[in-house]
Amino acid sequence: MEPVGWVVLGVLVVVAVTELAPRVHVSAPLLLVLVGVAVSFLPAVPAISVDPRWVLGIVLPPLLYSAAVAMPTMDFRRDLTTISELSVGLVLLSTAVVGVALTRLVPGIGLATGLAVGAVVSPTDAVATTIVRRARVSPRLVTVLEGESMLNDATALVLLRSAIAATAATVTLWSVTGRFLWAVVSAVGIGWLVGRVNLSVRARINHPTVNVAISLVVPFVAYLPTEHLGGSGLVAAVTAGLVTGHDAPKRLRAEDRLNEQAVWRTLELLIESAVFLVMGLQLFGLVRDVRGGHGSLVRALVVGVLAGTLVLVVRSLFVVPSLWLQRRRVQRGVQVRDRLSEAEGALAARRAAARTQPRPPGMDTEQLAQVQAARRTRLTRVRRLISDIDYLAAESFGWREGVLLVWAGMRGAVTVAAVQSLPASTPSRSTLVLIGFVVAGGTLLLQGGTLPWLVRVLGLSRDPHAELASERMALHVELVAAVRARLDKPDLRRPDGSPYPEDMLDRARQREAATVADPDLPEDEAREASELTRAQFRDLRLEILQARRARLLRLRDEGAYSSQSLDQALRVLDAEQIGVEMRGGSAG
Structure with a gap:
């Protein structure tokens, strides 16, 4: 079959599994891995091997960037200390413990090689956290897990490169520390600059399609120069995404942002699903390599299970004092x-x-x-x-949240890709690669498959709509107050400098007051069209929406309301603004 045919077939499989998964009450990523594993052993399917550079350099940057754009920076900032502890301290500890254990369990490998594999299996996977997002747990838990998975790749990849270098030369602790600091500092600096330039350029472009097209290359613009300079390109992509997501409501038009979200959600579905499917498809090739290298499949399976258990135990021991420090x-x-x-x-x-x-x-x-x-x-x-x-x-974490924080730390595509970057001369390389796959696949299937059940047992499932109903009403009242204050300003003018008719302002005040009792009060468009000009009405509606948006963004800066309520209010404003602009355009 031609490559295009395989791509089309893969997309159809992704669509079918995504549609089927809710009906069988199994997460789509898990089904895709299982489908990939089953297909890989079919006689007509050749062994599939994916260059790790494709995953680390082409697949992950846009996925991490998109996740960072969608992540509320307010929540990320609040838990940055906990996220940093998990993404740096936990990775260092896991790498050391697993690395030492592997030197005892796998004959013929030295400490440097063991640490390299330990670094590979230590970071949680950003793509795997999609399972957590769908479990309807506390938004704070999702933020911590997503933030950890976004940043721990920098620690793991620096350790991996240092360990590989140590197999051929002497590497000091100071050199590793220097590499890590440079990887993070350079990535944050370049990512911040790319994010700011991205917004500055796109704010000047009025063509929606061109605007979205620029967003598609932003993660690579951040990733490539950072990697060239020895930094963490993935952290640069995350930083660019955080900057873009935070300032986009101020700088970009509502239409551009909604178009961008629609395109990126589609890309996320296809790329994330492809990652899980290809992950399963690689199993047969990995098994064949172990057999061809006269390795032991049983040993690889047993050591993989032990390594997966070890990272889970280390995570448990690390999370306990981390939660204690958090409470302090x-x-x-x-x-x-x-x-x-x-x-x-x-x-x-x-x-x-x-x-x-x-x-x-x-x-x-x-x-x-x-x-x-x-x-x-x-x-x-x-x-x-x-x-x-x-x-x-x-939103303080207790023991139940701690249990879920431990169990939700799944490995995935990053582990499978990174372990295949081990040099060809590495002793027992095929066995080590299969061990990495067992850790990633095992944690993904076991922990990911039981995560919804664990959420129910711990009683951590939440209904955000019911919990935030009163808060959203309070937020709406604040936005109405901001609008009424704007309507009462004597300098309120149309864009051409002419004043609004007083009867129009009075009716706008009355309508805003009425929305306090009924936020979904519809606009009486027929009456507006008969009494006021469409142009005047359109200008006033846009002025009202601008007053709401300004107040909403100020409340976001103050952190007075939850990010879920603020995001929902922003989506409503965007939809209203697009509707007003479209009606104005059709009228013109």
């Missing part, structure tokens, strides 16, 4: 909350008093605006600290 940080935060509240009150009172006072002599309008912006920034920072303390205290 929450307790310290609660102790200083009262002082922060006093500071917030003082800053708010000072800012309110300054608004009523005349402009100081010798200060021009620009200087006054800078002073007011500085006061607003200080107040926002204090409110953000208070919100962080309240969030971490309300």
Whole structure:
């Protein structure tokens, strides 16, 4: 069959399995792995081997970038300490323990080779966390697991490269530390720059298709130069995604962002599914290589199971003190909350008093605006600290969350790809590659397959719509207040400088007040068309939506509401704005 035929067949399999999975109550990624394994042993199917550079350099950058764009940066920032502990400390510990164990279990390999394989099986997989997202657990748990899987690749790949280098030359602890620091610092710097340039360029482009096309190359623009300079291209892609996701609502049009989301969701489905399918398809080739190299399949299977068990035990032992430290940080935060509240009150009172006072002599309008912006920034920072303390205290992890945090640490495509990057001269290479596959496939199938059951047993399944109903109503009231304040401003004008008719403003105020009782109140378009010009109505609706958006983004900066409520409100605003713009365009 031609390569195009295989691609078409693969897409059809992905679609069929994705549609079938909910009906049989099995996660689609697990079914795809099993389908791949079964197909790989069919006589008509040749042994399949995938160049690890394709996975690490072509597949993962866009997937990590897309996940970072979708991740609320507010939640990521709040748990950055825990994420850093897991993505650095846990990987280092797992690499050391598994590496030493493998030197005892696999004859003929040295410590450097054992550490290389230990580094390979240590990081959790970003693609595998899709199973966690679908389990309807706490959003904070999902954030920690996704954040860990995004960043731990940098630690693991630096350790892998250092261990491979150590098989041929002497490598010092200082050189490894220096490589790691450079890998992270250079990646964050380049990723931040790429994210900012991405937004700056796309904000100037009005063609939706071109705008989305640019987004498709952003992860590679971040990845390639970072890797060339010896940094972590994957962390650079993640950083670019976080910067883009945070500032896109301010810089990009609603239409462009919704188009981008639709395209990227489709790509995510196809690429993620292909990763799991190809992962299973490689098993026959790995088994054949072990047999061809006169290795023992039984030994590889047993050692793989032991290595998988070992990383799970190490993760358990690491998570326990990590949760204890997390609770200590929450307790310290609660102790200083009262002082922060006093500071917030003082800053708010000072800012309110300054608004009523005349402009100081010798200060021009620009200087006054800078002073007011500085006061607003200080107040926002204090409110953000208070919100962080309240969030971490309300969403504190207990033993049940700790159990799930341990069990959800699955390995996947990164492990399978990275272990195949071992040099061809590595002793018992085929056995080590199969061990890596057993760890990845075993944790994915066992832990991923039982994860929904474990969530139910622990009672961690949540209904976000029911939990956030009251919060979303409170958020809506705040947005209505921002709109009414904007409508009451005497300088409110249309884009051409002409004032709005007073009866239009009165009706807009009445409608905003009515939405407090009924947020889904429909617009009376027929009445608007008969009494007011469409152009005036369109301009006023866009002004109202802009006031809501500005207030929403300020509340996001303060962290006053959950990211789920803020994201849902932003989606509603985007949909309304696109509708108004389309009606205005058709009317014109």
